[in-house]
Amino acid sequence: MSLDRRDFLKTIGIAGLTLCTPDILKAGKSKDSDREFRGMLYDSTRCVGCQTCETLCAEAHGLPPPVGELKAGVVRKTDDQHRTVVNCYKTSKGEVFIKTQCMHCNEPACASACLTQAMYKTKQGPVIWSGNKCMGCRYCMVSCPFDAPKFEYHSANPKIQKCTMCYEKMAKGGIPVCAENCPAEAIKFGSRREMLAEARKRIVENPDTYVDEVYGDHTAGGTGFLYISPVPFSELGLNTKIQNESYPALSKGFLYSVPTIFVLLPPILLGIYEATKKNQTHENNETE
Amino acid sequence: MKTMKPNNTALPLSRDSSKQSIFRFILSELKPKGKIFTPFNIISIPIILTGIVLIVIRFIYGIGSVTNLSQEVPWGLWIGFDVVTGVAFAGGAYVITFLVYILNREKYHSIVRVTVLNGFLAYVFYAGALLLDLGRPWNVVNPIIGNSFGTSSVLFLVAWHFLLYMIAELIEFSPAIAEWLGAKRARKILSGMTIAAVIFGITLSTLHQSGLGALYLMAKDKIHPLWYSEFIPVLFLVSSVFAGLSMVIFEGAISHKVFFKQISEKNQTSQKGIVLGLAKICAGAMFAYFFLQLLVFIHQKRWDLLDTPMGYWYLLEMLGFVLLPMILYVYSYKKSNINLAKVAAIITMLGIILNRLNVTVIGFRWDAAIRYFPTWMELAVTLTVIFTEIWIFRWIIKRMPVLSEPPSWAKENK
Ligand code: SF4
Ligand code: SF4
Numbered sequence: 182m183s184l185d186r187r188d189f190l191k192t193i194g195i196a197g198l199t200l201c202t203p204d205i206l207k208a209g210k211s212k213d214s215d216r217e218f219r220g221m222l223y224d225s226t227r228c229v230g231c232q233t234c235e236t237l238c239a240e241a242h243g244l245p246p247p248v249g250e251l252k253a254g255v256v257r258k259t260d261d262q263h264r265t266v267v268n269c270y271k272t273s274k275g276e277v278f279i280k281t282q283c284m285h286c287n288e289p290a291c292a293s294a295c296l297t298q299a300m301y302k303t304k305q306g307p308v309i310w311s312g313n314k315c316m317g318c319r320y321c322m323v324s325c326p327f328d329a330p331k332f333e334y335h336s337a338n339p340k341i342q343k344c345t346m347c348y349e350k351m352a353k354g355g356i357p358v359c360a361e362n363c364p365a366e367a368i369k370f371g372s373r374r375e376m377l378a379e380a381r382k383r384i385v386e387n388p389d390t391y392v393d394e395v396y397g398d399h400t401a402g403g404t405g406f407l408y409i410s411p412v413p414f415s416e417l418g419l420n421t422k423i424q425n426e427s428y429p430a431l432s433k434g435f436l437y438s439v440p441t442i443f444v445l446l447p448p449i450l451l452g453i454y455e456a457t458k459k460n461q462t463h464e465n466n467e468t469e
Numbered sequence: 470m471k472t473m474k475p476n477n478t479a480l481p482l483s484r485d486s487s488k489q490s491i492f493r494f495i496l497s498e499l500k501p502k503g504k505i506f507t508p509f510n511i512i513s514i515p516i517i518l519t520g521i522v523l524i525v526i527r528f529i530y531g532i533g534s535v536t537n538l539s540q541e542v543p544w545g546l547w548i549g550f551d552v553v554t555g556v557a558f559a560g561g562a563y564v565i566t567f568l569v570y571i572l573n574r575e576k577y578h579s580i581v582r583v584t585v586l587n588g589f590l591a592y593v594f595y596a597g598a599l600l601l602d603l604g605r606p607w608n609v610v611n612p613i614i615g616n617s618f619g620t621s622s623v624l625f626l627v628a629w630h631f632l633l634y635m636i637a638e639l640i641e642f643s644p645a646i647a648e649w650l651g652a653k654r655a656r657k658i659l660s661g662m663t664i665a666a667v668i669f670g671i672t673l674s675t676l677h678q679s680g681l682g683a684l685y686l687m688a689k690d691k692i693h694p695l696w697y698s699e700f701i702p703v704l705f706l707v708s709s710v711f712a713g714l715s716m717v718i719f720e721g722a723i724s725h726k727v728f729f730k731q732i733s734e735k736n737q738t739s740q741k742g743i744v745l746g747l748a749k750i751c752a753g754a755m756f757a758y759f760f761l762q763l764l765v766f767i768h769q770k771r772w773d774l775l776d777t778p779m780g781y782w783y784l785l786e787m788l789g790f791v792l793l794p795m796i797l798y799v800y801s802y803k804k805s806n807i808n809l810a811k812v813a814a815i816i817t818m819l820g821i822i823l824n825r826l827n828v829t830v831i832g833f834r835w836d837a838a839i840r841y842f843p844t845w846m847e848l849a850v851t852l853t854v855i856f857t858e859i860w861i862f863r864w865i866i867k868r869m870p871v872l873s874e875p876p877s878w879a880k881e882n883k
Contacts, residue, residue: 260540290687296625297608298617314617317604319543320624324687331540332604334533339604420690428687432623435683435702439626439676446672450571454664457573 218287218306218405219346220373221360222380225410225417226390227367228278230269234359234368238265241347241358256418261331261342265359272412279417280359280368282344283308283329284397285405287373290428291321291330300330300341306373306405307346315341326401326423346405373405380409402427494650502867513856520853523846524601532604535846542834542841547602549829551851553681554822555595556631557705560713562588562638563674564750570667577743579736582645582871583724584717587862589638594858596631601850623683630677637670648879649869656879679706685828693832695774695783698765701828707761710754712821714747715794715814722811728866733874745802748810751817752798759791779835786827790820 235247242264249257253269253276265282289308291300299315302308310330317339321330333339347357355361360370369376377398384391396408400423408414415421527535538545565584568574600606611617612625613632619625640662647656682705685692698704725732725740774780797813800806830841866872870879 258540293619293621294624294687296619296622296628297611298619299608299611312605314608314611315605316608316611317606318599318602318624319604320622320684322540322543323685323691326687326690328541332543333531334536334538335531337529337531339531422690424689428689429621431689431699432683432686434699435623435679435686436621436626442676443672446675447668450567450668450671454571454573454668457571 218285218373219351220285220306220371220376220405220407221346221357222369222371222376222407222409223280224367224369224383225277225279225408225412227365228267228280228363229365229367230267230278231364232267233362233364234280235263235265235267237358237362238344239263241350242345244342259329259331259343261333261340264342264344268418270417272416274411277410277412277417279408279410279419281418282406283346284327284401285344285346286401286427287403287405288401288427288429290324290326290401293429293432294320294324296320303348305348305351307348307351308343308405309345309348310341310343312340317341324428326428327420373407376407380407383409399425401425402430498868509859513860516849517853517856517860520850523850524853527601527850532602535844535850537841537844537847539839539841541837544602544833545830545841546843546847546851547598549826549833550822551595551598551854552602553829554825555591555598556681557678557709557712557821557825558716558818559588559591559595560674560678560709561717562641562713563671563678564710564713565717566641566667567671568750570664571671574746576739576746579733579739580717580721580743582642583720583866585638585641586645586865586871587716587720588713589635589642590858590862592631592635592638594854596635598851598854599628599631623680623686627677627680627684630673630680634670634673634677637666637673640666641670644879645869645871645875648875651876653878674709675706678709679703681705682828688833691834692828693779693835694769695766695771695779696828696832698769700761700765704758704761704765707754707758708821708824711751711758711817714751714754715817715821718744718747718751718810718814719818722814724866724872727863728872731866731872733872735874736872741805741807744807744810745805748798748802748807748813751813752795752802755791755795755798755817759787759795762787762791779832782827782831786820786823790816790823794820 230251232247232251238244239246239262244262244264247263247266249255251257251267251269253271256268257263257266259266259281265280267278267280269276269278285302285306285308287302289300289302292298292302292308295301295315296318297314297316299311300308300321301311317332319330319332319341321341322328322332329343331342333342347355350357356370357368360368369379371379377395380395380398384393384395390411391409392411392413394409394414396410396414396419397404397406402425408419410417413421523535532538536545536547562585565577565581568577569581600609603609612619612628640659643659644656644663647653647659679702682701682703685697685701686699689697721740721744725737775784794813794816797809797816801808801810801813830843834841870876
């Protein structure tokens with residue numbers, strides 16, 4: 182009997198360790214933020230609000246054309262049929278345009294939330310979704326601080342829709358359609374490091390034009406999509422409350438404690454069990 | 470208590486166990502026992518039928534056709550209530566098995582089976598409700614068969630633990646099934662596995678009760694700061710203790726009315742001691758919980774949030790649904806008043822519903838322009854899940870030795 186129990190505990194320990202050792206234990210260390218992830222730089226001062234990116238993105242991914250009028254004061258949102266949207270804000274420096282889409286975080290909350298690894302960050306940088314793994318739990322949506330993933334609520338075979346940085350095109354050597362076709366050259370594509378350098382260069386060379394900050398440099402642990410703008414980002418509807426640490430870090434503490442509990446708790450319980458078993462007669466008298 | 474009736478349940482306890490007769494026996498047991506037109510049946514049957522229709526619609530036209538979920542609020546009543554709250558209420562099983570098997574408190578032995586059964590069914594149905602909420606449920610096997618392990622995901626952990634815990638609880642309950650079927654040898658083997666299953670089950674429970682809270686850790690900017698903290702997992706774990714036990718008290722009170730015939734004399738008389746004992750444990754756990762909440766509150770310097778509508782709501786939860794029932798529990802065992810304990814149990818349970826919904830639904834996106842509110846259809850499906858569970862529970866109680874005494878042969882070869 183006691184042998185069985187020992188074996189059993191060993192099994193629990195092993196099962197616990199293999200089942201629960203979080204990937205981030207391994208992956209978290211290699212601070213890959215500066216590995217050559219692809220990234221994009223969006224310059225609000227250049228964007229003219231022509232919506233070319235919206236239209237061509239929809240075409241490229243077989244989605245319906247943009248809806249709603251683009252005008253100052255109206256906030257349109259990305260949804261399950263529109264992966265990117267350009268809005269216009271009345272700001273302290275007049276009307277300014279801003280494009281929104283998935284930020285392709287360095288340490289994406291969505292990917293660490295996904296229990297099937299359907300959502301994942303590719304080596305090249307884009308964060309993409311694969312339909313044959315996803316079970317549609319929408320935990321990625323709950324976790325993403327930017328609310329980027331969208332779900333097809335009215336389909337029996339629903340997909341998660343979001344910007345993929347045109348990953349398939351990129352794999353064949355291409356660049357994202359929006360960056361390729363922007364007539365105002367507001368969107369630039371390259372390695373994240375280059376984009377960050379370019380952003381800083383523009384800010385340094387034109388200190389009066391830009392606010393001295395790159396949105397996405399540190400936001401949510403750094404994102405692949407970077408913004409520079411003539412006005413503070415809060416005036417453009419970007420969420421400036423998002424923390425600078427990565428979001429997966431928020432549940433790391435919990436996940437780290439899992440293997441420990443799995444190894445420590447069963448022997449403790451067994452110990453108490455053995456101890457109280459001997460005193461059982463006493464206990465009974467006491468509680469009666 | 471009413472006059473003691475003889476314990477004449479219609480359990481066909483001793484049968485020769487040739488296969489054919491077992492088969493015939495199960496067939497006969499599938500037929501309903503008792504009256505068909507009880508008030509419960511009259512209410513639950515139409516709702517269950519409606520729910521089934523809604524579930525069919527949901528699978529044909531998508532989740533959006535029956536729910537109010539949106540791109541901003543991807544999880545609603547089905548997750549927030551069915552799964553998160555339902556599993557908290559199922560926490561009674563791990564606490565009671567801890568008391569009985571690990572601490573050897575024999576006093577609670579008579580309620581182990583019914584609590585474990587309740588816990589097991591709660592997991593099957595409430596964790597099972599997760600399947601209704603999955604957009605692509607055919608891929609649910611992926612994280613289980615190991616074709617893609619998202620091991621950095623809290624949901625991965627929770628899903629696995631649900632599954633393993635159901636197995637552990639089934640093992641804990643299995644001797645009752647064996648007794649019902651008259652399978653003596655199987656019973657012996659199965660009861661030998663109990664302790665292992667209990668230890669495994671408690672470990673799993675600690676982790677997934679807290680894990681349900683940990684699910685929301687990454688939704689940092691979306692949950693109202695009065696309910697979000699890095700300590701959600703601990704708070705969820707501690708509150709699952711008294712959530713589960715209050716459910717045990719509540720469920721016990723109802724069972725004693727409804728299944729009076731099935732309950733053995735011995736268990737009827739021991740009920741008072743059990744309820745008061747549980748009341749004491751609840752009060753202790755609630756004190757710890759209240760204290761923790763207070764620490765979190767002070768630690769996060771939330772004073773200025775109190776004087777807002779959400780702040781009043783928070784105070785209501787803390788004072789009206791934690792502190793008040795805690796005091797009632799204390800009184801109930803000081804004054805040996807089990808009715809007071811039952812009242813406390815009900816208030817505590819309402820408080821748990823309030824708390825879990827505050828984290829998952831009410832406080833989630835509290836600042837959004839368009840707030841999520843469940844449709845009547847989401848509600849109907851939730852009720853369907855609950856009622857179906859009760860149906861199955863009743864079916865089992867009337868057949869297996871759960872509330873009633875095990876057959877005499879089972880006691881002999883203990
Ligand atoms: S913005 Fe959201 S969806 Fe996009 S990579 Fe980051 S966490 Fe994932
Ligand atoms: S909805 Fe799909 S992609 Fe998103 S977390 Fe769930 S399984 Fe992963």
